[in-house]
Amino acid sequence: MMQKGQISWLFFGFSGRVSRAAFFLAGLLLAIMQAFTLYRFTLEPEGSGASGLWAISFWALFFVSVYSSVALGVKRLHDFGKPGIFAVALFIPMVSILAFIILCVYPGDTGANIYGRRTNAPKD
Template sequence: MSGDQLKWLFFSLSGRVSRMAYFLAGLLLAVFQAFALYRFTLAPEESGSSQVWAVLFWAIFFLSVWSYVALGVKRLHDFGKPGIFAVTLFIPMVSILAFVVFCLYPGDEGANEYGERTNAPQ
């Protein structure tokens, strides 16, 4: 996967994304967040490395929030639904249910108004 494809997958709101790509991208984001948090907890308090890992964790966290929204929008597009429904991903219990639905429910077969095929920009 090229850099442009990764940039599209994690940061763009256009196009559609499949169940598997959504799940794997979400898993990768969670691993990055968990690793930075793990390293932060291992660093001695008030040390320079502790501060670096804290900043890195928050940077990854904020990038991940946008990436989760972008993935959710593209997954909604795969169902033929408008991306505005991605705001429901910020409601705690709804976000868990939405994640399960997004991972299990198949998208539209063939082209829809959001793209000709999955895993590609519009």
């Protein structure tokens, strides 16, 4: 059961830990939302008001997604006891694909670590 504030913590919080599945699914949701706004933008006639609205929506979502990707990466790294600064690897061309795959498949710590007592929760 989802607690109040769990979604905002997942996408915008930097404390705690997040599991492989939550990391992958949250990243997939961000990618789908970006693809949808880009798709809608391409359907509108160039220079129309709707085209401008979808372009603004895409760029706004892009910047929110970058922030959320960093937050997700930091929490995923915390899950196996690594500092969040390594999340910068998600933005290095060519390395980013490998970093994302590693974060999706590398198992987290089974018990508590310095970043939290359990996975998918902020540090308490």
